[in-house]
Amino acid sequence: xxxxxxxxxxxxxxxxxxxxxxxxxxxxxxxxxxxxxxxxxxxxxxxxxxxxxxxxxxxxxxxxxxxxxxxxxxxxxxxxxxxxxxxxxxxxxxxxxxxxxxxxxxxxxxxxxxxxxxxxxxxxxxxxxxxxxxxxxxxxxxxxxxxxxxxxxxxxxxx
Numbered sequence: 001x002x003x004x005x006x007x008x009x010x011x012x013x014x015x016x017x018x019x020x021x022x023x024x025x026x027x028x029x030x031x032x033x034x035x036x037x038x039x040x041x042x043x044x045x046x047x048x049x050x051x052x053x054x055x056x057x058x059x060x061x062x063x064x065x066x067x068x069x070x071x072x073x074x075x076x077x078x079x080x081x082x083x084x085x086x087x088x089x090x091x092x093x094x095x096x097x098x099x100x101x102x103x104x105x106x107x108x109x110x111x112x113x114x115x116x117x118x119x120x121x122x123x124x125x126x127x128x129x130x131x132x133x134x135x136x137x138x139x140x141x142x143x144x145x146x147x148x149x150x151x152x153x154x155x156x157x158x159x
Contacts, residue, residue: 004058004068005126008146010137011106011117019097019135029094031107034085035152043149046073046081049094053078064126064141087152088112100131112155118146 059067
């Protein structure tokens with residue numbers, strides 16, 4: 001069974017911008033995603049990340065843990081599925097930022113969620129200790145307003 005253990009944080013954009021300017025981070029992905037099924041108990045997401053397509057099934061979140069199964073699909077199929085998503089799309093740019101032995105995924109949201117920047121870290125256990133970069137803000141792991149599945153229904157700009 002695929003399990004995702006992930007913690008999420010808001011980001012201080014000014015401090016992160018300094019970090020990005022000092023370092024040339026390897027990879028930035030453009031991501032477009034939508035939901036074929038979007039319920040608290042289960043989501044089925046279609047995503048185009050760079051030049052690849054993915055289909056992801058996620059279970060209900062319990063703290064920082066939930067079931068997750070992700071499969072690569074042809075990008076043409078992902079494009080078709082994405083445009084069938086009735087709730088709309090999430091568009092963001094993702095930076096992969098290494099910090100003290102961990103890889104942070106930092107998402108700069110666009111369009112209806114512009115202004116929101118969120119950092120995620122995947123862990124091997126829920127209470128795992130990790131170093132926090134100076135650009136991290138408040139933890140939002142349990143604040144469901146910040147999940148992509150909610151942001152597609154209730155965008156950040158409407159708060």
